[in-house]
Amino acid sequence: MTMSRDEVFQKVRGVLVDALGVDDDEITAEATLMGDLGAESIDFLDIVFRLEKAFGMKVPREELFPAEGLLNNPELISGGKLTDKGLSELRQRVPHMDLTEFEKDPSINKIADLFTVNAIVNYVDSKINAT
Amino acid sequence: MRWIWIDKFVEFESGRRAVAVKNVTLSEEHLHDHFPGFPVMPECLMIEAMAQTAGILVGQTSNFQEKVVLAKINKAVFFDYVTPGDSLRIEARIETVSPEAAGTSGRITRAVGSGSRTHNSAIGDLDQLIAEIDLMFSHLDHNLAGKKFPEENFVFTGAITSLLRDVVPDGRQGDPGSQTQSIVFGLPPQGRESQG
Numbered sequence: 001m002t003m004s005r006d007e008v009f010q011k012v013r014g015v016l017v018d019a020l021g022v023d024d025d026e027i028t029a030e031a032t033l034m035g036d037l038g039a040e041s042i043d044f045l046d047i048v049f050r051l052e053k054a055f056g057m058k059v060p061r062e063e064l065f066p067a068e069g070l071l072n073n074p075e076l077i078s079g080g081k082l083t084d085k086g087l088s089e090l091r092q093r094v095p096h097m098d099l100t101e102f103e104k105d106p107s108i109n110k111i112a113d114l115f116t117v118n119a120i121v122n123y124v125d126s127k128i129n130a131t
Numbered sequence: 132m133r134w135i136w137i138d139k140f141v142e143f144e145s146g147r148r149a150v151a152v153k154n155v156t157l158s159e160e161h162l163h164d165h166f167p168g169f170p171v172m173p174e175c176l177m178i179e180a181m182a183q184t185a186g187i188l189v190g191q192t193s194n195f196q197e198k199v200v201l202a203k204i205n206k207a208v209f210f211d212y213v214t215p216g217d218s219l220r221i222e223a224r225i226e227t228v229s230p231e232a233a234g235t236s237g238r239i240t241r242a243v244g245s246g247s248r249t250h251n252s253a254i255g256d257l258d259q260l261i262a263e264i265d266l267m268f269s270h271l272d273h274n275l276a277g278k279k280f281p282e283e284n285f286v287f288t289g290a291i292t293s294l295l296r297d298v299v300p301d302g303r304q305g306d307p308g309s310q311t312q313s314i315v316f317g318l319p320p321q322g323r324e325s326q327g
Contacts, residue, residue: 042202045232
């Protein structure tokens with residue numbers, strides 16, 4: 001199954017409209033799930049469930065939204081920021097997220113801003129168009 | 132569960148779907164205030180009825196070992212009033228279960244013959260649709276924040292045993308020839324109730 005990036009985006013938008021109760025036009029590629037769209041922790045599971053149904057594939061939550069594994073490890077966090085080791089660990093885990101801005105100030109408070117609509121589209125796109 | 136709001140289960144397919152009934156009576160005190168001279172069941176209590184039905188269905192998939200709590204109301208649409216004398220049929224289906232959470236869909240209907248109201252005559256003899264309610268439950272011990280909760284399962288206590296009397300294949304209760312006999316229920320210990 002191949003899908004264009006735009007088709008993926010449209011489907012992801014449908015998932016987010018249903019899961020978060022927001023309007024279509026609020027869902028832009030740059031919108032952050034928590035800050036802009038008001039997602040809470042249970043919503044992330046809801047989004048995972050709906051993505052699995054919409055795209056007919058398995059979506060391991062810790063692969064799509066892998067934050068808490070990092071935050072609980074003292075080696076990767078120091079003074080409220082990710083250490084160099086933490087950053088490289090994050091880079092490995094989230095090839096679907098754009099870290100350019102974040103790397104300038106890798107404060108853990110800003111991790112939430114990495115969870116964008118685009119990150120989900122990238123993730124799904126890489127999964128279904130992998131081969 | 133701190134209180135029981137449904138009356139009993141009448142169908143139970145482990146991991147798939149369950150149906151519970153709730154009979155609405157004017158002896159429920161809140162109906163005298165909601166509203167004086169015009170008693171209608173509050174919609175929030177229909178959501179509670181679905182949460183209990185679906186929550187027990189989800190809990191049974193882990194033999195009532197997980198602490199299953201309502202986490203999100205995805206959808207709640209109501210089509211008609213419910214009044215004293217109505218007999219409600221609450222049907223819940225599991226859509227997804229994962230280690231951390233579960234999603235359910237469900238509908239509430241009024242059993243025909245349980246009331247004289249025929250608002251929705253178009254559907255004839257079929258049960259009348261009252262509500263569509265989709266929910267999400269969290270498994271507390273697998274919460275994403277890593278919070279710890281007491282070891283004792285304060286969600287599922289012995290109090291729910293009686294709800295399952297007609298669907299649990301058990302020498303003491305229910306029909307031993309029941310077709311649900313193959314289901315292995317892991318019922319919580321009897322006679323203990325958490326303080327609410």
